[in-house]
Amino acid sequence: MFRLRSQGDFREFGDFQKARKPRWFKRIFRWFKDNRRVLLCAAGMIAVLVALYFVPTGYLAVYPGPVRPMQEMVSVEGHPPSSGRLYMVLVMVKEANLYEALYAAVSPRAALWSKEAILGGLSLQEYSKRAREQMEESQRLAVELALEMSGYPVTPEEESPLKVTLDTADIGGPSAGLMFFLEISSRLRPDELKPVGKVAGTGILRPDGSVAAVGGIEQKTMAARAAGIQYFIVPWQNELSARKYAGTMKILPVRNCSEALQALREVSGK
Secondary structure: OOOOOOHHHHHHHOOHHHOOOOHHHHHHHHHHHHOHHHHHHHHHHHHHHHHHHHOEEEEEEEEEEEEEEHHHOEEEOOEOOOOOOEEEEEEEEEEEEHHHHHHHHHOOOOEEEEHHHHHOOOOHHHHHHHHHHHHHHHHHHHHHHHHHHOOOOOOOOOOOOOOEEEOOOOOOOOOOHHHHHHHHHHHHOOOOOOOOOOEEEOOEEOOOOEEEOOOOHHHHHHHHHHOOOOEEEEEHHHHHHHHOOOOOOEEEEEOEHHHHHHHHHHOOOO
């Protein structure tokens, strides 16, 4: 039940057109009015921060990536993992915005690579495809060199005497070739190559068995150190850059596969 009021009664309880604003509304309005300059500055800063995230720079930002155990990616028929102490070190690469470019200017954790120099006119999708092809080539070389240097006959015309399966999922690029070589070799020579500490490494394999330099060595060294790696095998060209960020982690520079095997023997107590 409700009772209609007369026009006079309505005016008695308040005319909408003459109603006063609540006190809290006045206080908020006064605060905004008194601090409008501060608010304008804050809005401008927010706009700048938004621009830093969305404005492209023409560079790729490189960060320390994950450290993955090699035994999870390598399978050699009749030769189970000997120790599970070998690791692959990766970097994360993404298109850099202005914020990341500024961050890279003051922090060694990030590096900037020119998109034009790295991609060579390719799109990121096309470059990713080429990186996967490079990974496949590095795997082929790793298998051939490991078998050959372990005394297994390898000829291009014949199938491999051992079934070796490598599973890299979404990893691309050639820089893991050295660690695939060492993991396969450690399976074939378990009594000789059984490291007593955690060993990570990076390096591009060449058909003649030499090891070429890699990019992002600073970020890879930081990732290895953060993961508790004790020994880090790197191409000799990357040695000085790696030592800057190694801390107590021991850097083992190598020029070729033979030196890499010797480095692994040394940390295996052989």
